[in-house]
Amino acid sequence: MRSRLALSWMLALSLLLVACTPAASAPTPTLSPTSAVTIAPEPTATVTLSPSPTQALITVTDALGREVIFSQPPQRVVIAGRATALLADAAYLFPEAKEKVAALSRTSQGAEGDFLTLVDPNLGKKIVFETNVGAEQVVASQPDVVIMKTYMAESLGKPLETLGIPVVYLSLETPEEYQRDLRILGQIFQNPQRAEELVSYFDTQIQNVTQPLQGLLPEQKPRTLLLYYSDRDGQVAFNVAPKAWMQTIMTELAGGRPVWTDIELGSGWTKVNLEQVAAWDADVIAIIAYTANPDEVAARLKADPQWQAMRAVRDGRLYAFPKDFYSWDQPDVRWVLGLRWLAWRLHPEAYPGLDMVKEVRAFFEQLYGMDAKIFDARLLPLLKGDLR
Template sequence: MSLSSLVPRSFFVGVFIVLAVVGGVSQRQGIEVVDALGRVVRFERPPERLTLAGKGSFMLIDAAYLFPTEARQRIAAFAGAAQLSVDWLTLIDPTFRQTKTLLESQVGPEQIAATKPDAVILRALESTKLGPGVERLGIPVVYVELETIERYLNDLRILGQIFVNSKRAEELGAFYAERLGRVAQRTREIRERPRVLVLNYSVRGGTVAFEVAPVKWMQTQMVERAGGDPIWTSTAQPGGWTVVTFEQIAAWNPDIIFIIDYSGDARVTISKLRQDPLWASLKAVKNNQIYGFPGDFYSWDQPNPRWILGLSWLATKIQPKLFSDIDILSELRAFFSLYGLSPETIQTKILPVLKGDLP
């Protein structure tokens, strides 16, 4: 297993190659990876066996597979998750059942060690939980954030360092930066921001609840960037979804409502809400401005790589005059091609599973 050491350093992005060769990077060269916590993780050679684990591991898996060749070759194991889609994994890595170890979602350090990784990749929220236990077993840990728009491009660069493919990281960064720039440029000088409410619909123990996201979460950031005013921020609590009552929703009486449904199709949920007299009295429902957040195998509102699709889609709904030229299906095809999926595969395997308010 590669030796590593962790050195506190003010945050920067970069990778130091200990040995250099003309024409590329030798797989025997040492590397340094600067992770999301600003730590320097040193390897005598690029890690060849990677284990991905921790909370929200499906987001981490999907980000890693934006490096299709490296992910297939170097990921040895990953942890399951509530939202993990085997059908999606089969599309992007048809042999994963034979080549990868699928761990339990609540995996511990000893189970991770059993996969014999050269390094473990975790989200930064595990830096005080799972991470220290893994490091005590002598296994290097590299953290990525995968939580905010501001840091997402850096997370891709970190993965590029681990996979020793900075060129691919730059290509991915350009894809995201182009779309972020388009939204930022068009919304920079808008004077009127519609009052927007994003609600997560959930059913626990037979009880229906509506929840709002924390201020720093992706859902709130996406609304702000897409030209809307997220009206729930004064009510949201940090660290997780906050349940809100219908009375609070009615008091807000938003211009636009977006419904997220991780366990189903939000269009079905909205159809039921329209039949409820209380919901029918809301301005957004009266004006036909209530939408189901899109998704395919995963919803587009999360810190999964699909958030860039969610941002573009939101912009077309919140500021339709500014983004009337955006063809979301074209955006979708461009995005899924990043995983190496052919146009035919996208047509036959992705489009049929689309959910939410899409063309």
């Protein structure tokens, strides 16, 4: 009886000890440096872990010489402010832009619509700002980086930087800046190989234009006038570009002598009257129109008796500068098309058999992968200017 009682006490004591022993802990999962943990019950709350000490930092030196450091490649790229179309067209030369561009300011320049609808089928799902977007709206788009023009630094860039948002400034105003800024975009999209391909492409296009013009004497270079026509608020005006702008650079590369650089020019477009245009009496005049049809503008000028007295009109050398969605004179990626067209118009003998429509088709195929059906249906009908 006593032994049975003792056995019962020993059994009870064993059960008590087992109950008091703590259970083995479950193994803690190991997360990669870029992992995000969803915290219940709020499915939208995320915790981003710091990168590992061994993960390489990405340092981008932008067009203002600022170093912008990223702990990991930007996944949400935002393009904001004025002249966004010029920035976005350059960004979309990189295939990664379709996925990584999350928001951008309006890129349409006129009634033709938005070029990017031809290259990004998901454009309609992205956030779209106005060109005068404020910092608060940009922050709400949750950017990993914001790309903007250098002249937006004070008005939009600085408020974003104050809020801790990484900002990368691009210029894209000259051929040299295009080389630098394409390489910056290559870093942002983590595709330096594509950046070098693009730099090589633009270099080759310039060489193809300038090589046949080597050895031209000054007197063999036509006196050339690029005139920007505007009719804002019903007021017709003609304007010329500053010396450092792409329009002037393009004229010189194309083997022309820009006649308008002999007057005092401002930092932007300088308005000129008809008397000044007549006084220049250029050999060649090219009419630029951003919101109007350049073909129609050129036709009206040719029919005007005052213009008929000018040398360029008398010699049949007043031309409409080409455009599609955007005019080719500006520092958009199309500037190499504008350069080739202008050189051909100034020196047709140097480019025998040149087919500009064929050049345009190859341009969009090589740079944007645009197939023939989309080009023929959506872009070819928009081509304006003296292309033939």
